[in-house]
Amino acid sequence: MGSDQGTPTTAEEAPRDAGASRERFPHAGELELPAELDGWEEMYPEYFQFELTDDRTDYERGRFWFWDKKDTTEPVMPWDMTISAQAWQIAMAQNTSRVFAIPPSMSVDIRVVAGYVYFTGINVDDEELLQERAQIFAERSEYYYENYDALYNGTWLPAVKEIGNEIDSLEVPEKLPEYVPEDVITEGKGQSQSTLDVIRNYNRLTELALEGWQRHFEFLYLAYLAYMQFTETSRELFPDISDDAIGKMVSAVEADVFRPDQELNGLAELAVDLGDDVTDVLTSDASPETKMERLRETDAGREFIDRFDEIKDPWFYMTYGDGFHSYKGSWIEDLEAPFDHLESKVGRLQDGEELGRDFEALQDERDEIVEEYRRYLDAEEREEFDHAYETCMTVYEYAENHQFWIENWLHTIVFRKMREFGRLLVNHGLLEDAEDVFLFNRFEVAELLEEACETWALGRGAFVSERWQDRAAERRRTFEAAKEWDPSPALGEPPEEVTDPLMQMLWGITTEKVNDWLDVESDTGDESHLEGFGASSGRVEGPARVIEDSADIDTLEEGEVLVAPLTNPAWAPVFPRAEGAVTDDGGITSHAAIVCREYGLPAVTGTGHATSFIETGDQIRLDGETGEVEILEKTE
Known part of the structure; x- marks a missing residue:
């Protein structure tokens, strides 16, 4: 694949729905990539690349793929694919398919194009298999829900901390010694342990990173499914209830x-x-x-x-x-x-302001809303509502906690240890910069470290090839070009209707969103009016502050409306400055939705392309209940 594979197809060139035919997004092989991205494929494992064989191409072109902008707004470094795709693919897929057997959701398949990650959901349609999985899921999920506190605090969190602490303790020398220590001889240690330790500790690092991601998904879908069950129960009992009211009933979480x-x-x-x-x-x-x-x-x-x-x-x-x-x-x-x-x-x-959330007030508001709805139920309905609500509140904190302990705390430790291996490679002449270690996938880094050990073993003056440095420089240029490229939001034929609830909740992908993407691809969309999820109630007008990189979050000023592709936990301290928030991606359980409910800010999530249409200084209006965003006046 690459720029020479097929004629680019845009949404405008494909036929619009007239029964069997629909407008579609380009297939991966039809994408026209800039010349600067030629050769990007060698940076990533083959398994994650589109259209390797004819039968695989048929499979891939028969599915709808969407760019995972919720987690990877920028291209992923080759080594970072270890956690953002390789560990993720195994842990996420087996959680739904083999561990909990979530009835309708078999798994999620992953591909990469020039470092950008695309997902497709694999669902279960066979009725007999659905029933089989439903029974397994009911038994296993019930145990987790009933024992969550003991499992989370007694097993999960200590295990995650143990993984991080072990990674932190792995010894990586800045440079292999000129001569091995004397005790290699006097204690019969069998030659040098230094080279064995380098190889062993790198392998252990990658093993522990994979294990951390096994833990990442351990409760995650159970937390989301508990929220979904509470949402479905609430809508069955109260057909007119809003997403915002449901969201407020699970707010004030001590995560x-x-x-x-x-x-x-x-x-x-x-x-x-x-x-x-x-x-x-x-x-x-x-x-x-x-x-x-x-x-x-x-x-x-x-x-x-x-x-x-x-x-x-x-x-x-x-x-x-x-x-x-x-x-x-x-x-x-x-x-x-x-x-x-x-x-x-x-x-x-x-200036006399108070900091933080008024947590007691949030709890009081939450409890008041819950009790107000409960009053309308009879005894049997109230029991059903209470069970769904209590289950959701028991496990929902995990939806946010896993982000801190895995995606922030553990990843910081993993990346820091990788830089130590990078410095070792620099000191042995294989790389010029420790950061270059991330330009190679985890299998290539193992090869790099083995070569460093081999050249050291040959003794002082051994030949050290510059090919890794040259390859790193070329890959750095390719990666920077990838950051400038604007990928298609999706690939392939969109479904007639998006029915996967996890796709809607986590990524904010709905039938309307996909059609909206197609309109934008065809230049037929209304650039002054956007629609997304009403994620946190309230209506506000104000000047927009568009922030596309977390490094710029401190530019947000008091009274501005934050407009971003999405937000993450590191952004939380700036939310009190904002009047409201608008995001391109994410659903009603996204980070922006949860934080805005906690801080009492209006929010609209999952608009698709707010950052493309809105500029800093534009006067905008957002409605956190209807999910509408309007550009009232463009900045000059």
Whole structure:
């Protein structure tokens, strides 16, 4: 595949629905990629590439694929595919197909085009198989729901922490020694353990990363399915109930994903209590490193630093992106974001504002809404409602907690350890930059490390090839070109109707959304009016602030409406500045939807292309109940 495979087909060129024929998106082989992307295929494992064989092409062209913008808004580095596709594919697919046997959802298949990840859902249509799976699912899910607290706190969280701590403890030398230690001889250790350790520890790292993703999906679909069951129960009992009302009934959740913001609030409050010696430093224009040095000069500053050091592990293990891109970095490695947030929070406190959520008020509102709806039910209906609600509230926190512990905390540790292997390869002359290790897939990195061990074993002066450095430079150019490319939102023939509830809830993909994509591809859409999910109630007008990269979130100013492809946990500290939020992607259980409900902000998610039509400074109106967004006035 590549730019030379087939004539590009656009939605406009394909026939519009006239019964059997429908307008469609291009197939993967019909995509016209820029010349700069020629050869991208060698960067990624074959299994994840489209149209390798004729029978595979028939399978792929018979399915509808959508770009997973919820998790991978940018192309994925070759090594990062280890967690964003390879580990994900196994863990996600087996969870639905082999572990819990979720009746209608067999699994999700994954492909990649120039680093962009596409999904397709594989559903179950056979009635006999549906019944078989329904029985298995009922038995297994019931056990998890009834024992969730013990399984989560007693098994899941300790296991995840153990995985991260073991990865952190893996020893990676900066450089293999000139000569092995004397105890290799005196203790009969059988030659050098150094080379064995390098290979063994890299293999262990990848094994643990895969194991972490087994844990990632352990409760995830059960949490979403509990929400879906509560939603279905609510709609059966109250046909006119809104998505927002359902969302509010499961708000005020004490999830770990909110802790980084809560800890920053506590630090800002401590700073104000400690006085000018701390607040003057935090609100200055200095770099984080300079601020830390200045804080250590005073007793108050040292007290602040002590508290800062206590909470940064684990709560500053927040990635600057969505957790799937090594090059985005993390707060713990680059303190720019937490110090920017502290500066803003200190300023708000000094202006007399309060920080954070009014959690008690949110709980009161939630409980009041729940009780209001319960009043309309008879005893039997109330029992059905209560069971669905209690199950949902028991496990729903996991939908957010897994993002912090796996996609932020664990991934930060994984990427940090990979950089240690990168530095080893630099010190042995195979790479020029430690970051280049991510330009090779996990099998190639194993080969790189083995070659480093082999050249070391040959002794000082052994020949070291520059081919890896040359390949890294070429791949860097290809990857940067991929970041500039705008992929198709979908591939292939869209379904007559999108019925998969997980696709709707998680990715915000509905029949209307797909048709909207087709309209945009054909240049027939209304660029002043957008529709998505009414994810958090309220109606607001204001100037838009379009933010497409998490590195720019601090540009959001008070009173602006945040417009983004999607949001992730690292964005939480800026939400109090916003009047509301609009996202391209995500459904009613997306991060933006959940956080906006927690902060009482109007939100519309899953608009498809708000960031394409809206510009910073545009005056916009959004309705968090109807899901409508209007551009009232374009900026000059």
